[in-house]
Amino acid sequence: MNRLGVALLTIIASACPSIATAGIRASGPRCEYRVDPLGIDVMEPRLSWILESDQRGQKQTAYRILVASTPERLAADQGDLWDSGKVDSDQTIHMVYQGKPLQSRMHCWWKVRVWDAEGKPSAYSEPAMWSMGLLEPGDWEAQWIADPRDATVFDGGPMPATMLRKGFNINGPIRRATVYATGLGLYELRMNGRRVGDHLLAPEFTDYDRRIQYQTFDVTDLVAAGENAVGAVLADGWNGEYFFGMPMNQHQRPFEGRRGFLMRLDVELVDGTVQTIVTDDSWQSTREGPTRSASIYDGEVYDARMEMPGWDEPGFDAGLWNRAVVADYFVGANPVWQPNQPIRVVKELQPVKLTEPKPGVFIFDLGQNMVGRCRLKVHGHPGTTVTLRHGEMLNGDGTLYTANLRGATQTDRYTKRTGVDETFEPRFTYHGFRYVELTGQYHKPWVYVPPYKPRLGDLMGRVFHSAAPEAGRFECSDELINRIMHMVVWTQRGNLHGIPTDCPQRDERGGWMGDIQAFSQTAMFNMDMAAFFCKWVPDVRDAQQHDGRYPNFAPMDFDRWKGGTPAWADAGTVVPWRMYQNYGDTRMLEEHYESARRWVDFVHGKNPDLLWTRDMGNNFNDWLNGDTLIKEGWPTRGGAIPPRVLASAFFAHSTEIVAKMAAVLGREDDAAKYGRMFEGIKAVFNEAYVGPDGRIEGDTQAGYALALRFNLLPDKLRPKAARHMVDQFRRYDGHMSTGIQTSHRLMLELTRNGYGDEAYRLLALRTCPSWGFMADQGATTIWERWDGYVPGRGFQKPMMNSFNHWALGAVGEWIWRCVVGINPDESQPAYKHFVIRPEPGGDLTWARGEYRSIRGTIASDWRLENGRFLLDVTVPTNTTATVYLPAKEVKAVTVDGRPAGQSRLVRPLGMERGKAAFAVESGRYRFESHMPESE
Ligand code: BGC
Numbered sequence: 001m002n003r004l005g006v007a008l009l010t011i012i013a014s015a016c017p018s019i020a021t022a023g024i025r026a027s028g029p030r031c032e033y034r035v036d037p038l039g040i041d042v043m044e045p046r047l048s049w050i051l052e053s054d055q056r057g058q059k060q061t062a063y064r065i066l067v068a069s070t071p072e073r074l075a076a077d078q079g080d081l082w083d084s085g086k087v088d089s090d091q092t093i094h095m096v097y098q099g100k101p102l103q104s105r106m107h108c109w110w111k112v113r114v115w116d117a118e119g120k121p122s123a124y125s126e127p128a129m130w131s132m133g134l135l136e137p138g139d140w141e142a143q144w145i146a147d148p149r150d151a152t153v154f155d156g157g158p159m160p161a162t163m164l165r166k167g168f169n170i171n172g173p174i175r176r177a178t179v180y181a182t183g184l185g186l187y188e189l190r191m192n193g194r195r196v197g198d199h200l201l202a203p204e205f206t207d208y209d210r211r212i213q214y215q216t217f218d219v220t221d222l223v224a225a226g227e228n229a230v231g232a233v234l235a236d237g238w239n240g241e242y243f244f245g246m247p248m249n250q251h252q253r254p255f256e257g258r259r260g261f262l263m264r265l266d267v268e269l270v271d272g273t274v275q276t277i278v279t280d281d282s283w284q285s286t287r288e289g290p291t292r293s294a295s296i297y298d299g300e301v302y303d304a305r306m307e308m309p310g311w312d313e314p315g316f317d318a319g320l321w322n323r324a325v326v327a328d329y330f331v332g333a334n335p336v337w338q339p340n341q342p343i344r345v346v347k348e349l350q351p352v353k354l355t356e357p358k359p360g361v362f363i364f365d366l367g368q369n370m371v372g373r374c375r376l377k378v379h380g381h382p383g384t385t386v387t388l389r390h391g392e393m394l395n396g397d398g399t400l401y402t403a404n405l406r407g408a409t410q411t412d413r414y415t416k417r418t419g420v421d422e423t424f425e426p427r428f429t430y431h432g433f434r435y436v437e438l439t440g441q442y443h444k445p446w447v448y449v450p451p452y453k454p455r456l457g458d459l460m461g462r463v464f465h466s467a468a469p470e471a472g473r474f475e476c477s478d479e480l481i482n483r484i485m486h487m488v489v490w491t492q493r494g495n496l497h498g499i500p501t502d503c504p505q506r507d508e509r510g511g512w513m514g515d516i517q518a519f520s521q522t523a524m525f526n527m528d529m530a531a532f533f534c535k536w537v538p539d540v541r542d543a544q545q546h547d548g549r550y551p552n553f554a555p556m557d558f559d560r561w562k563g564g565t566p567a568w569a570d571a572g573t574v575v576p577w578r579m580y581q582n583y584g585d586t587r588m589l590e591e592h593y594e595s596a597r598r599w600v601d602f603v604h605g606k607n608p609d610l611l612w613t614r615d616m617g618n619n620f621n622d623w624l625n626g627d628t629l630i631k632e633g634w635p636t637r638g639g640a641i642p643p644r645v646l647a648s649a650f651f652a653h654s655t656e657i658v659a660k661m662a663a664v665l666g667r668e669d670d671a672a673k674y675g676r677m678f679e680g681i682k683a684v685f686n687e688a689y690v691g692p693d694g695r696i697e698g699d700t701q702a703g704y705a706l707a708l709r710f711n712l713l714p715d716k717l718r719p720k721a722a723r724h725m726v727d728q729f730r731r732y733d734g735h736m737s738t739g740i741q742t743s744h745r746l747m748l749e750l751t752r753n754g755y756g757d758e759a760y761r762l763l764a765l766r767t768c769p770s771w772g773f774m775a776d777q778g779a780t781t782i783w784e785r786w787d788g789y790v791p792g793r794g795f796q797k798p799m800m801n802s803f804n805h806w807a808l809g810a811v812g813e814w815i816w817r818c819v820v821g822i823n824p825d826e827s828q829p830a831y832k833h834f835v836i837r838p839e840p841g842g843d844l845t846w847a848r849g850e851y852r853s854i855r856g857t858i859a860s861d862w863r864l865e866n867g868r869f870l871l872d873v874t875v876p877t878n879t880t881a882t883v884y885l886p887a888k889e890v891k892a893v894t895v896d897g898r899p900a901g902q903s904r905l906v907r908p909l910g911m912e913r914g915k916a917a918f919a920v921e922s923g924r925y926r927f928e929s930h931m932p933e934s935e
Pocket of ligand 1: 502805
């Protein structure tokens, strides 16, 4: 740092007495992307923190990490497991643990201190912790158990849940108790009458014959000296379900769809001894409990009359229960930790309206298409059965529309036990819905009591999903754009249930690769998706074929589907690469590289001439493009990109990604080889499909969008291709003819190629097809189809007509990159350096977005005022940004009211395409310019 900088920092520091020694501090410590994770099985966990400072341009110059085996040792600054010593480095993410070897069930406490730009050390951060799980199957010392009837092969029909219990004695006061558990299908754990943890639908969906996730809970507060009891409820989930309306076959149902439960509880006493309780045949079991059946798709049937109060408490008489059996069919199961945040309730919605379209049929409107389930106050005499059905839309007569659910009934039933009001909330299912139909709430007709009319407050929508923290906050002056972003975020909330699903309501809900491939960058702007993808990318690898083909959806099997479909299979390269761009996850690249390379080699092997024309798997092409619209006068042909153009474009894109992955990993030979292959694909693509005038075979908006987005065209043809893309709007009366793979890419390339106003125009459209059209029909989530519902015409064909499908919501990426203007820079990934480049347009007068990156909060907040452009930016400590803003010339821009160029913290870089560019050090700044056209 130069002398001026040091002097400046000294002045600032002395003006801020709250800063102790260093100008920075470390906060937000995380291990493997998670706050204090329990039961991890990563042998070299990665530690990260965020830096905070009140000073601009502050940097970390060194760090020291301490990891201790007890909190006391950590408090005494003793890193008995690892003391990194002072390491000169500006890195704050993915610091790999390099201390004593970690063992099963160890607890590790850690903290970090950092040195600032002047070499002054900060105080240590707040302490954080992680604990190790059970690293080897043998470490469980437990056996998979089940009810004797669970041992018979699942027959596909609804079955009552299994209840398992065991009483045990604890010999003295407790220091700490930890439980490790998993089960198939879904389990809920209870101890001494209380629920353990808040995880829903555990252990979530994986290829169970490859990996079954286990969960770890601290139960110190649930166990006590003396008599205790532990209980588990086990119901069917993804282990025995049908998928896509068809029952799963044997191969798809590892362990033949049978149930099992595995648990180890360690209770550490104050005197230092450890008591361990494990699952074995000393447990008792029954299937005579209240959960009569449960299904992810079909809902839950619960008969409260069959409840057994006290079953999960000590002293319960389980004399009528069975002796649990050892489920030896689970031998070979591979329990692994759950890297992603659990599915948990994140919001509650009160209904906004209650109607009675037919006598005794009540419809609650939650005002928002949501995913989760309901909590209902049930009124009536003992034995009253109420039924809840869930749907996304209403029929014209106000009754529930369910045709688009296909085979999924989404129906919960509850039978009352007593005459007083009871509360029902199903536990082993989830639904996608805005409307809930309640029936059965009447007294029997021969009892003369007026029928009970439910009230709005009787029902509550409980919204749950994989609890990836929300990372983005966006707002602007245009209500329609705000509305569209609202729809995008709610669609994301609705499709994260351990896997990224296509939709949450019909009999599908699969981890469709093409959908998340399109939506992944939007997803990462809206939420911190790092831990989620640490779970799902291995699902993708588990489902990869021996020949290198990636599946269409993961988890999956290959019995019915070919897989290897352009744009779908390519999620296997695109998503891990986005993990690198957004979170700097080089470990994921290391683990995934071979898999990604094998995919590209597969396509190459089948298409040695470098045009992907053979083996296109299921060839979904640009799904739901304009040709699928049902609309008077709308062209029914010519919107769909020719499949081989789309396929070759994705082949090029995946090959380029593999080349880049190889370069990051230092595999230079591969980087060169795949780099050459990418160039080769580009060359033949241009030769085969691109004319000298820049026209691309098929002359589709989609074709231009893809070729431009994937940088396949020579520079001189880019403007021509962009022009053709815009010209194509005429054929569609100013609308898009693109599908799920190209709509957001079209928006991004319009703006990148100087047609930003066209992009704003498309976003402002209120006619079909457009996002505004969906919004005007009352959509609160993104629809699967542009024309899911059209007034006068009604619903699209019910076979494929979800109202909660995120693929077309990938336009969120355009809003983040172009309206807010935040862009990661893959040459300095994870926002070490990034670009802020808002592109004002349309009728927008202001927009602001805040994004909590892995290195701290980035903000871009702009406003147009009388021809002036005001931009407030926040660049997190220890990062840098390049900021672009519209201006006539660089000199005319001011920073905090002073002409730009006077501070080393904001260096003018010159003009680029009508924008002034600046290299900016960390801190908050106000830029001000005059809009070029207003001068
Ligand atoms: C899904 C889509 C998916 C598609 C493949 C559908 O059933 O809902 O979103 O990508 O199949 O064409």
